[in-house]
Amino acid sequence: MPTEQESEPARDHVCRGYRRRGEFVSHAHEFLAEGLAAGERVLYVAPGDEAALTGQLRADERCEAGLERGAVQVASVDATYPTGAVVDPAGQVERYAAATAEALAAGFTGLRVAADATSLVRTPPQVDAFARYEYLVDHYMAGHPMSAMCGYDVAELGGDVVAQLACMHPTAHDGGTPFHLHGHARDGGAAALDGDLDLESRALWPVALERAGLRADEGTVVIDAAGLGFADHRSLVALAEYAERHATTVVLRTRLTTPARLVELLDLAGVRVERAA
Numbered sequence: 001m002p003t004e005q006e007s008e009p010a011r012d013h014v015c016r017g018y019r020r021r022g023e024f025v026s027h028a029h030e031f032l033a034e035g036l037a038a039g040e041r042v043l044y045v046a047p048g049d050e051a052a053l054t055g056q057l058r059a060d061e062r063c064e065a066g067l068e069r070g071a072v073q074v075a076s077v078d079a080t081y082p083t084g085a086v087v088d089p090a091g092q093v094e095r096y097a098a099a100t101a102e103a104l105a106a107g108f109t110g111l112r113v114a115a116d117a118t119s120l121v122r123t124p125p126q127v128d129a130f131a132r133y134e135y136l137v138d139h140y141m142a143g144h145p146m147s148a149m150c151g152y153d154v155a156e157l158g159g160d161v162v163a164q165l166a167c168m169h170p171t172a173h174d175g176g177t178p179f180h181l182h183g184h185a186r187d188g189g190a191a192a193l194d195g196d197l198d199l200e201s202r203a204l205w206p207v208a209l210e211r212a213g214l215r216a217d218e219g220t221v222v223i224d225a226a227g228l229g230f231a232d233h234r235s236l237v238a239l240a241e242y243a244e245r246h247a248t249t250v251v252l253r254t255r256l257t258t259p260a261r262l263v264e265l266l267d268l269a270g271v272r273v274e275r276a277a
Contacts, residue, residue, distance in 0.1 A: 012147045013138050013182070015166040017154040017174035024151040025056050028114035031149045033062040035112030036071055040145075041103035043073045045115035050074050071108070077119050086125050089133035093140050100146045110145025117165075118153040127164055131211045134168040135191075139183030167208050170194070181208045185224040187253060187277065190214045194227030197235030206238045216248045225254040226276035233262050236271060243270025253277075 014031070018024040024046075032042040042063075046053055053074040057063040066072040081087075100111040121127045134150065141147065150169065152162045159176045166175025170182045170192070179195035186192060191214055197205055214221045221243075225231075231252075236259060243250045252259060253276040260273040 012149070012171065013141050013169050013184075014149045015134075015162075015169040015172035015175045016149055016151045017159075017162045017166065017172070017176070018151055019153070019155045019174075021153075024116055024153075025059075028149065028151070029057070029060040029063055031114050032057075032066070032072070032112060033060065035110075035147065036062060036066045039109040040112045040147075041071055041073065041106065041108040041110075042066065042112045042114070043075060043099070045075045045077060045080075045113060045117075046151075047077050047116065047119055049079070050076050077116070081120060083119075084123065084126075085120065086123075086129045087120060087133055089129055089136050092133045093136045096137060096146060096148075097140060097144070100144055104145065110147070113146070113148040114151070115148065116151040116153075118151070118156060121152065121157060121161065121165065127161055128211065131165055131168050131208075132213070134165055135181070135183060135212045138169065142184045163204060164207065167204060168211070177204065179205065179208075179228075181212055185222075186226060187222070187224045189222035189224040189251075189253065190217070191221075191223050192227065193223050193225040193252075194229075196230040197228070198230055198232055199234075202234055205235055206242070209238070209242045214250075216246070220249045220251050220272075221246075222251045222253065224276070225252050225256075228254050228256060231256060231259050231262075233266060236262050236268060237266065240266075240268040240270045 016027055035042045044053055044057055063072055103111040121130050154162050163176040166172035167177040167180055170180055170184050178200045179197055182192050184192050239250050249270055251272045251274055253274045255276045263271050263273050
């Protein structure tokens, strides 16, 4: 349990794009050390054998101390997943839910994971499945004591691929996405939407909607868009097309006034705009 000096960290789900391996390792040190200071079990997941990964953590004295007392675990992506493996999104969430439960049962305050997932998103089917997983696990983290930092090599994967993954996180650094569609809804909605839906979002937005697979409640899908800064007519048309394909109504709760006028002007029957609190 945390001591009086330790504070409970914010529950984070962060996408971290990087161009040099050392950048990710440095950010992982900071992210995991924050969890250790709050009494969490931490897990470092990356390519390479476990001895090499342990060595990377020992370079930071805070992580080394965590290793010595058994609060730090490491896992090799190479040993866990065969080359070209496509993850099962729901199954992946279940594994982390079990790991979180195990951490709590062992007396830790939660689970914090720093994972370099670059090798799991090298093909279009892998990207599609992993983006879906990122959305699902964010929903899990919104209600459970788990945090994660997901690293992707922008130099290897390219900015477009990393943006597809970054947009399914509440927060992204060097992810190149103008919006975030994620599970940390503030009003009990099916999803939260932050950022801008503009020309840059034109190709990414419809794909993100499909990957999220937003769940309808009594025939409607509510999106908490209190953090939405801008939405153009193309993004609202895409939202209406999603609603039509899935025989549902999408309720967009936003502080913006323009979307309601555009929905009325364009006669987008599948979209209803409400004022966010």
